[in-house]
Amino acid sequence: MAWGRESRRAVTDDDCELSEGLVCYCFKVTGPTLRALAERYGITRYEEFAPHTNAGQGCRGCRFEIEAWLAMRARRGDGAP
Numbered sequence: 001m002a003w004g005r006e007s008r009r010a011v012t013d014d015d016c017e018l019s020e021g022l023v024c025y026c027f028k029v030t031g032p033t034l035r036a037l038a039e040r041y042g043i044t045r046y047e048e049f050a051p052h053t054n055a056g057q058g059c060r061g062c063r064f065e066i067e068a069w070l071a072m073r074a075r076r077g078d079g080a081p
């Protein structure tokens with residue numbers, strides 16, 4: 001990664017989209033799986049994925065990506081009860 005002007009741009013909602021591939025490497029959970037669970041169960045907090053997938057319960061390396069995505073969904077009103 002270059003440390004130039006590009007690295008200082010504002011974070012946008014597009015930056016917070018989940019990957020289409022693996023998000024949680026410890027438990028092999030993909031972005032589409034997390035999206036489907038969030039829609040089906042109205043998940044709004046990171047910890048709520050644990051009973052369904054264990055996502056985020058290992059090294060927690062995926063936690064920031066999942067939390068950023070959930071925060072973006074909340075801002076946009078996606079999945080609002």
Ligand code: FES
Pocket residue numbers: 023024025026027055056057058059060061062063
């Ligand atoms: S990558 Fe998700 S808990 Fe380790």
